[in-house]
Amino acid sequence: MAVTTATRPAISVSGLRKTFGDKVVLDGIDLMVTEGTVFSLLGPNGAGKTTMVRILSTLVPADAGSIRVAGHDLAREPDGVRAAIGVTGQFSAVDNLLTGEENLRLMADLHHLGRTEGRRRIAQLTDRFDLGELARKPASVYSGGMRRRLDLAMTLVGDPRLIFLDEPTTGLDPRSRHTMWQIIRGLVAEGVTVFLTTQYLDEADQLADRIAVLDHGRIVVEGTPDELKRRIPGGHILLRFTDVTALRTAARVLAVAQRDDDALTLQIPSDGDVRSLRTLLDRLDDAHVEVDHLSIHTPDLDDVFFAFTGTPASTAAQNAVTGGDR
């Protein structure tokens, strides 16, 4: 997290409500995002994440509530907000008929950067986002990861101090996902404020300073990743043994209650760090207990939801790639 001199709010929202027809999408949201930090809105499809981004980025008006973004009142000075923000939506917002370079040029022109400054900025972003080899090819031939990179590069042409990233890695392969994470970390290091929505707990955990869990239009819990994870019981190590004797010995040595005699497994709460894992194995070695199989389970979105709402995240979250929530 970049240290800024003052901790002014980049976004402050109170009492935000939004309904579409008779469907309540956002139901009394209060939140505060400090400048220079990453705030992550975590939730399954249909929770209202995209609607939240669309409201905060001036695309859709809120029904009620007072909202200030980048120092401007959202309802009264939308153009002031627009001048300060950058948005990369869930669906790619690149011009398919233009080349990567032309897409960036278009943004530079719309930001009235001027020829020299525009050219400098485009060269810089092309380089930073590794778009060089395809910069002269139309965006329609780009791969998924490449499109997201171009999309984000376009968002950054105007040098926004606050950017909204709506599910920036949904549908990306693991490698592109990591590239995207690195890019986001780089932005944060420069002092940019990031408002990120995601349905992946590990993504929020990796990137965010604060996480708010959104469910059915309400924020069910908010805190730092560590605060949240401490309250989630889902992370554990699962040990399987070859016979009941080994299982019982291990249970005694480790003083664990979560024992399954039929499956011959033990479940030990853990956040998956190496030190505690090593201690655990050392203790079993000392007691001469043979472990047949070990697996580590990190908490996922379902665990979060189970912990804070008592119900698992809606099954829609499993179909992340095809999903589009509003």
Added chain:
Amino acid sequence: MTSLAYTLTDSATMLRRQIRHIQRYPSLTGMLIGLPVILMLLFVYVFGETLGAGLPGGGGDRGAYINYLVPGILLFSVTGAAQGTAISIAMDTTEGIVDRFRTMAISRASLLTGHVLGSLVQTMLCIAVVLAISLAIGFRPTATPIEWLAAAGVLTAIAFALIWLSVALGLVSDSVETASNLPMFLTILPFLGSAFVPTDTMPTGLRWFADHQPFTPVTETLRGLLLGSGIGSSALIALAWCAVISLLSYLWAKHSFHKRAAR
């Protein structure tokens, strides 16, 4: 810069974008040119001799029919090009790029202005090609330079009106397919007017419609300017239609654009 200056700069940027689109998607322009050309060849070489004989005054031939037909074909080209506008608007709005524009501090009107001006350029390009081919196959206009200029003005006015209408149709379409189908009625309208045959021979009800629909006065004005036939009140009625269609379509498009934003 003032806000007017920004509006102009942004509109110019959007126009450049549209010109690029026309360059990158030449098959669309090809289709927009191809259809009126095929129709013209069909009417001239297949039906031309017969239809020429039926023209008022009698005894006309294929050559006389080319002269009668071309003003109508030019108008038909405009309706086709307007269809292209609806398609390109829908291509934009069904993708994320328009949302991106909306979250930027740019002139709101510039996107639509860019589309309209881009389409106007495309339409005039189509008309020029169709006209060149018509001259090659025997169209013999008698217009003076001033009349040519006036004819170009009338074509621009009707193109402007129909393009705004297509912008609105493109904006209310949920898909590119719908956008390509909705303006189809425009391409039928010239047939139900004086573009291909005089309205005198039509049954009463149809004739009444043909005489009073907007395409007929436009056709008659073009014919008068290019070939010296009587224009009468057609020019005034044609321009009035263009103004009314432009204004209503502009308001409809603006409304749809704002409504679309709030979804």
